[in-house]
Amino acid sequence: MIISSRILGHYIDLPAELEQLVHTLTFSGIEVEAIKEIPELPPTVISARIISTEPVPDSNHLTKCMVDHGGPEPIQVVCGAPNCREGLVSALALPGTKLGDFTIKPTKLRGVESFGMLASEREMGISDNHAGIVEFAADTPVGISVNELYELPDAILELEITPNRPDLLGYVGIARDLSASLNLPLKEPVIQKLEGEKQCDMGLKLVVEDPEKCLRYTARLMEGVTVKESPQWLKTALIKSGLRPINNIVDVTNFVMFELGQPLHAFNYEKLRPLSLQDVQPAIVVRKARAGEKFEALDGKSLELDEADLVIADGQEASALAGVIGGMASSIDENTHRIVLESACFQSTTVRASSTKHKVSTDSSYRFERQLSPFAAETVSHRAVELILETAGGKLCGDLYDAFEQVPEPLRLTLRPQRFEELIGYRLSPQEITRYLEALDCKLVQENPDGMVFQIPHRRVDLTREADLLEELARLAGYDRIPSRTSISGIMDRHAFKNRRKIEDWFVQAAFHEALNFSFSDPAQYEALGLSTADVQDRLLKLVNPQSSNQSVMRISLLPQLLENLRHNLHHGERDLKLMEIGKIYCNVKGKIEEKLVLTAVMTGKAQAEHWLQKSEAVGLWYVKGLVEGLLQSMGLPITETKEHSQPWLAPGDNLAWLNNGRICASFGRLKTQTAENFDIDLGILKQEIWVLELDIDLIAELTRDRETVFRDLPRYPAVTRDLSFVIQTSVPYSQIREAIQAVAPELISEVQIFDQYLGESIPQGFRSVSLRLKLLDREKTLTDERVDELLASVREMLSRTWQIKMR
Amino acid sequence: MQDQLREAARQAQTAIAACQTNNDILNARAQFLGKKSLVNSLYSKLKDLPDAEKPAFGQLINDLRSELEKLLAQREKELKEQQRLQQDASKAQDLSLPGIMPGRGSLHPLTVVRREIEDIFMAMGFEIAEGPDIEDEFHNFDALNTPQDHPSRNLADTFYLENGLLLRTQTSTVQVRTMESFAPPIRIISPGRCYRNDKPDPSHSPVFHQVEALAVDKHLSMADLKDTLQNFARLMFGAGMKSRIRPHFFPFTEPSAEMDISCVSCGGHGCRICKNSGWLELGGAGMVDPAVLKTLGIDPEIWSGFALGMGIERIAMLKYNIPDMRILFENDVRALRQFSGESL
């Protein structure tokens, strides 16, 4: 549903900020699906009357107009709109006016001077209508700011009204709801029943054949009305609610629909026929359509009806498809003087079925498809009568025709305030409860020990149980008042928790078995690792009452116990072993106790399970390095440098550490034969290597805390791959080569990968041959062969300039 | 003429059906539809027919022609499919040989159980809180209402460090630390390592793992404790699992209880493992003693809480039927490997 916030403001004082209004609507359950702000126009956009026109020579659409804008002299304007005509009051933008990005200047069109622009609604940002220049009501004075005529600035809101709330289908309904949630008075229009002339020669025979599908039908007769254009306020209200003005009678019915939420329809009385020749009075019959009955709708479509459709017929044929659309034959035009005003209530399912079947969707069917309350029909009729008399004159004939008999007592519901607290989670005082509900016209009629008894207005068809009232209160008081009682309080470090699990899983997937060892250790083991007593003495935390001397200190490394685990398993004949432990180490750091979560893994034997078809490689340098690299890469760890990880237990050369700003995140290396022997493992006999890998879990968690996977749009152009082989000094590290190549065109070279390395007979001493695969990708356009060749040429040029390499 | 036509059709059909190669198809097409084919020769005979019969016979030849085209195309497709099938045919394999399996690692059974407990409690709205293993006496004893002369403070029960600190004997220390830093409502579990000076034997270990749960909120009662325990038992051990609490004594809860679950071995009928009682002891529980709450600055008039704790080793041993706690710290891959299915 489209509403204008300025028009809504006629019915309630709105918050100063649009944002506040949208927030209030949203949190009272009325979703704002779209907001279109119409800015204020410059003061130089004013109403002006075209006092004379003449065609511009050599043009088939331009008109030269003299325009009266209230100044001392009329001004000359050239206009291209088809509806540009003498007498029309339109919107004139004077020279110097900025409309959007466009500034109006005195100009010449086909040699004719123009000192301004007559504007369309679209040009002024009011609507999408660009069919012609604006047509203000003929009695609009000239020289008035268009802001005033259109009530600008404004914000047009598209609201989603949930099916259970038919009472919200009009400005007054929305305003009533806001008055409850904002605690502000509702400025409801005062609607009175006007008495019709007793002496009147109009009459009507009203027959409702199907009261199940037509819950209520009222009709009112009026004569002597003058059908003409609507006054400006009415035109403005319709345009901003999404409808085009037609004439005063039709516009009033539409306006009252927007205002009060219930559609109405006006018939041309003179076109309605009696039931039979004997009858004098025209008839309105609410009946099922006859199978195959033809109906020409107001929008020009010819429909073939069936018995599931409900029609409003005269004595002969269908004059309207009930609740959906009126008929051409009985429509109101400027020759109409006598009208029948229908205000009725139809069954929602019937209207929905007809609207769907005939593919006709109107503001009327949108509303009737939600079950409206039949009680509103009479008030709605009175409101329309009042406005028709005001805009079209004429007089009212006789009383309201109303085929509605049973007026059941309004429903009464008992509400227990403590139930609100139980269900919603906080206390609302009986005073507050009364205020909220009475703002919705639910009157407190009784208060007793069982609870508060409220009388529900007929329009609130959705309020039938205590639970509905509780929901209503929770909604109006605002869900943000509901206290959060969940315990999720930020105690848990979810990132660290997930980080640990990810790393555990990574190693399980790489076929590691997790080990768990005691937190105690034997100080002698650190010597076995090659650490001097002096090195570790200060860091060790000693137990006062250890169970044995080899459990006398808290561990400062997981490695010794894992090496013992290796020995244990090797003794049991297991040869291929991959063990890891995630656990705390405990250090005394200058008097402060540091508990740190780390991972240590030890590996020996085959990297993968042996298979009869393919021989498995032994765990070695590239396997262990890949294990760490894969993990660091998947976790997106920011590594600032890598360097040698020299430790007394690691063989020189075969080791590496990954660092972030000087702190070691991960490291690996090959265990020295001597260290293995210190732990009773004879690598000579085993003919196996032992590799060690260590991760700082706490540090990794810290460094990845803010990392998020952000999806990047897939490239729209295919990548191109090119291979590059050359001989280069072995002293130049691969990483340096890769970075240098990538730096040639970082936005185009998306990947550099080595796929071969060769050191052999044909290669001179101190050199190696490397083969690289470059993936080239331009996210903006297709890479042409020329561009690729150029790129490769600059890569080659760079390589030979930097390292004097020869291409192969 | 009609006979000739019929004969030509019969011959062609047989020949097409007999085609075995693409070459055969080409030959057959030349033979029956080519320039010098029978079908073509029939066209030349058209002129000999009376004018009245020409259109009908002409139509018959055309029909024959398209019929043969169709048959040829169909046969060609059949042959192609046959060839494809031959390409796909397997070289006879001994399918009893093992396939190439991705490596299988395993989480330690204590990790498996710890994770499962964490997941169950997280689903019940608890958060996970952790704290240091090395603690002071306040967090491990004083704040938990342990009398100064309580035997658990002895060197025979608790490990002390030379700097005067101790190794926590339970993860209740984390509850204390959480209540110190966070205002209620609180719902946490604290899994972690604990230390007690017990000699290793089948059911004791100086280093062991515990999970404790703590809930502090308005209106919490023993009923919530029972409910939490029952939910945990069912989710951890299976739908039919029963649980109960029995009166007991702990310094930091009032009332205190011991938690039992139905025997996982006999299902409650009674067996050796449950000493014929049908019940197995799971751990301790109770309503947090108001004195504990007060010590930590929480008003016991407004807030109440329950706590429960259990040993992860015990649950792992019950769940997997592990006879000796010491096995859990041996890290023998023959044992660890058995849990690879639990780590998927």
Ligand SMILES: [Zn+2]
């Ligand atoms: Zn049993």
